[in-house]
Amino acid sequence: MTAVQPIIEALGILFTPGNLAILIAGVCVGVVAGSIPGFTGANTVAIALPITLPMSPAIALAFMSAIYIGANYGGAIPAVLINTPGTSGATATVLDAFPMSRQGKASKALGISILASVIGGILAAIIILVLLDPIGQLAFQFTNREIFVLGLFGLAAVGATLGENLRKGLFSGFLGLLIAAMPIDPTTGQRRLDFGYFALYDEVPFIPIIIGVFAITELFFLINQDQISEDTSVKTSYSGILEGFRYVISRPFQTLRAMTVGLLVGSMPGAGTSIANFVSWAIAKLMSSDPSSFGEGNPDGVIASESSNSAVTAGSLVPTLALGIPGSGTTAVMLGALLLHGVQPGPTFMQDFAFEANLIIVSLLISNVILLIFAFAISRYIVRVVLLPSRYIVPVILVLTVIGAYALRTSMFDAWLMLLFGIVGVVMRQNDYPAVPLILGVVLGPIVESAFLRSMLISGNDYTYFFETTIANIFWVLIAVSLLGRPLANLLKQVLQPRFAGLFD
Numbered sequence: 001m002t003a004v005q006p007i008i009e010a011l012g013i014l015f016t017p018g019n020l021a022i023l024i025a026g027v028c029v030g031v032v033a034g035s036i037p038g039f040t041g042a043n044t045v046a047i048a049l050p051i052t053l054p055m056s057p058a059i060a061l062a063f064m065s066a067i068y069i070g071a072n073y074g075g076a077i078p079a080v081l082i083n084t085p086g087t088s089g090a091t092a093t094v095l096d097a098f099p100m101s102r103q104g105k106a107s108k109a110l111g112i113s114i115l116a117s118v119i120g121g122i123l124a125a126i127i128i129l130v131l132l133d134p135i136g137q138l139a140f141q142f143t144n145r146e147i148f149v150l151g152l153f154g155l156a157a158v159g160a161t162l163g164e165n166l167r168k169g170l171f172s173g174f175l176g177l178l179i180a181a182m183p184i185d186p187t188t189g190q191r192r193l194d195f196g197y198f199a200l201y202d203e204v205p206f207i208p209i210i211i212g213v214f215a216i217t218e219l220f221f222l223i224n225q226d227q228i229s230e231d232t233s234v235k236t237s238y239s240g241i242l243e244g245f246r247y248v249i250s251r252p253f254q255t256l257r258a259m260t261v262g263l264l265v266g267s268m269p270g271a272g273t274s275i276a277n278f279v280s281w282a283i284a285k286l287m288s289s290d291p292s293s294f295g296e297g298n299p300d301g302v303i304a305s306e307s308s309n310s311a312v313t314a315g316s317l318v319p320t321l322a323l324g325i326p327g328s329g330t331t332a333v334m335l336g337a338l339l340l341h342g343v344q345p346g347p348t349f350m351q352d353f354a355f356e357a358n359l360i361i362v363s364l365l366i367s368n369v370i371l372l373i374f375a376f377a378i379s380r381y382i383v384r385v386v387l388l389p390s391r392y393i394v395p396v397i398l399v400l401t402v403i404g405a406y407a408l409r410t411s412m413f414d415a416w417l418m419l420l421f422g423i424v425g426v427v428m429r430q431n432d433y434p435a436v437p438l439i440l441g442v443v444l445g446p447i448v449e450s451a452f453l454r455s456m457l458i459s460g461n462d463y464t465y466f467f468e469t470t471i472a473n474i475f476w477v478l479i480a481v482s483l484l485g486r487p488l489a490n491l492l493k494q495v496l497q498p499r500f501a502g503l504f505d
Contacts, residue, residue, distance in 0.1 A: 007129070007358050009355060009359075010058075010355065010358045010359035011362060013058065013059075013359065014062060014359065014362060014363060014366055019059055019062070020366075022055075022059060022062070022066070023062060023063070023363060023366055024066075024370055024374075025063075025066075026048075026062075026063045026064070026066025026067045026069075026070065026367070027066045027067070027069060027070040027367050027370045027371050027374060028070065029044065029048070029070065030044060030068065030070020030071035030072070030073075030074060031070040031071070031073060031074040031371070031374065031375065032070075032074065033067075033070075033071050033074060034070060034071035034073065034074020035075065035077040035078055044067050044071050045067050045068060045071075045334060045337075048063070048064060048067055049064075049340070051063075052341075053340075057343055058355070058356055060337060060341055061334070061337065061338065061341070061343070061356065061359070061363070062359060062360065064334055064337055065334075065360055065363045065364055066363060066367040066370070068313055068331075068334070069310075069313055069364060069368060069371055070367070070371060072117075072309060072310060073114070073117045073306075073309075073310065073371055073375065075093075076090045076093050076097070076110075076117065076306055076309075077110070077382060078090075078215075079093040079094045079097055079098065080093070080098065080100075080101055080109045080110050080113060080302075081098075081101060081110075081382065082215065082218065082393075083098040083215065083218040084214050084218065084397070084401070085210060085214060090277075090305070090309065091210060091214075091277065091278075091436065091439055091440075092277035092278050092280070092301075092304070092305040092309075092436070093113065093277070093305040093309070094214060095294070095295045095301055095305070096109075096294065096295065096296070096297055096299065096300075096301030096302050096305075097112075097301075097302045097305075098218075100299065100302070102297075103297055105297070106240075107239075107241050107244065107379070108241075108247065108299070109299070110240075110241060110244060110379045110382075111240065111241035111244020111247070111379070112244040112245075112247055112248055112299050112302045113244075113302055113306045114241070114244070114245075114371075114372065114375045114379065115244065115245045115248040115249070115372070116248050116255055116302065116303045116306040116310075117307065117310040117368075117371070118310070118368045118369075118371055118372045119248065119307060119310075120255065120259040120262060120306065120307030120308065120309070120310035121310035121311065121314060121367075121368040122365055122368045122369075123256070123259050123311070124259055124262065124263045124266075124310065124311035124314035124315060125361055125364040125365045125368070126365070128263075128315070128317065128361050128364075129358065129361045129362070141469075141471060142471070143455075144450075144451040144452075144454040144455045144458070145465060145466055145468075145469065145472055146469065146471050146472050146475070147448075147451040148448055148455055148466065149466060149475040149476060149479070150265070150275065150475055151444045151447055151451065152448065152475070152479055153279070153475045153478050153479050154275045154278050154279050154440060154444060155173045155437065155440055155441060155444060155448075156170075156479045156483055157278070157279060157282035157286075157482045159172065159173040165432065166483075166487070168433045168434065170437070171433070172434050172435065172437040172441070173438065173440060173441045174441065175438050175441065176438040176439060176441015176442040176443075176444075176445065177441040177442075177444075177448070178441075179204055179209070179438075179441070179442050179445070180206075180441060180443075180444070180449070181193065181445060181449065182195075182204050183200055183204060184201060186446075186450050186453060187453050187457070197413065199409075199414070199417075203446070204442060204445075205417065206439070206442045206443050207404075207405065207414075208405040208414040208415070208417045208418035208421070209417065209421045209439065209442055211401050211404060211405055211418050212405075212419060212420065212425060213421050213424065213435045213438065214425070214435070215422070216398075216401065216418060216419060216421070216422025216423075216425065217422050217425030217426050217429060217435070219394050219397060219398060219422075220422065220426050221426075222390050222393075222394055223390065225390050238376070238379075238380050241376060241379045241380065244299075248303060251303055254284060254303050254304065254307075255303055255307050257283070257284070257304075258284065258304045258306075259307045259310075259311040261276060261279055261283060261308045261311075262277075262280060262308030262310065262311030262312045262315060263311040263312075263314065264315065265279060265312065266311060266312030266313070266314070266315025266316045267315040267316070267319060275444065275447075276308045276309070276311075276315075277304075277308055277309050277312075278436070278440055279308075280304045280307070280308035281294070281304045281305050282482070283304070284301060284304035285301070286482075310368070314361070314364055316331045317331060317334075317360065317364075319331075320334065320335055320338075321345050321357055321360070322345070402415050402418070405417070405418040
């Protein structure tokens, strides 16, 4: 009864009319902000931070958790409709959701994204509620060594499984790593490839690059189309959304698998949604009976991305609460909010602040239910974006993307960088180079490099250090499978096909 009492108290507080209204407002604000390309969940939570000062610590944290939930899903809306991830966590959603929209299945894609996100978030929150301490101890096993190898696995898996050409996929990923290496060396402070631009001195802003490669590139090709959807008979009723709901319900294993990946990866300090989504998508493709359809509008790809994306929200709170180490950019802001309100995260958090911990996680459960209702209510109307004439939608999206790129650091350099990578995206698409590995390389580059350099300092430049734990070795095996799986399968096919004619047709 002792363990259940804080949960009951949390439910009693959150279900008062005033506090429920706060959660509803947080989810709605988060969805709207997350749907604006370039406006991240971390930005939204940071802006809302001063608003929480008059609130009690528990309600303030619940409010920010609701914003986090809403913003995390909101990024899927432009990903589905205009091939532009609203947040970096929705980048993998673009791969299959937007092709579905072009096929006239935008309503179904939105329905899948909504329910997969909600189910992933609710299940992950329940697991966290029960297993916060054990998962926190598991997350503590992931040192810089494991984070480095995990990052390599994410790059290898996506580079190898995306597109038909392994070399082009890997080249795109390594190009992303090279771009990420432009700022100063994180250990020595030595300037590297910033070309004299101070805006690139300490970091490469990846949000403008994401917007450029996806949104600006898509606008270039959209100019020559009448509208986004190639099917003029797109359903804008709730029946299309419900069709997406039914599809998710019919794929429980795929949803649970994606949720598990998101929860585990999200629990690793610093890993975040970008790794989880791409790893989940790559695993879904590798385990699919029809892997060639991934990236062409396979609904399972949307489930893989959105269920893991939502689970990361709960998972990233594990290192934040249990270890005092932020699991993502948004939880870094929330960590500051915890300290601001006198709540000290760390190994004794569950003993010292059991009520606050349970209230935060219960607020995730309630916020996901609110998200389901709100997203379903507005979905019928926002899906009509795919039917708008291109001559209207292209200039509007262009203005929004420029504002989004500029607003991140209030820098016109970022807006020009976005346009530059729009051109890069056009060239890559015309030459069949996948853009997603490039994005993943840019996002993971700082994480992988920092983890590698710290590991080298700890081990005294001993490379065998990366092979000394079971977890690291598991990821090395997965990397080998990712890189060698397709070539070996093709070789096996060439050897066996003459003997078993028709078997591989």
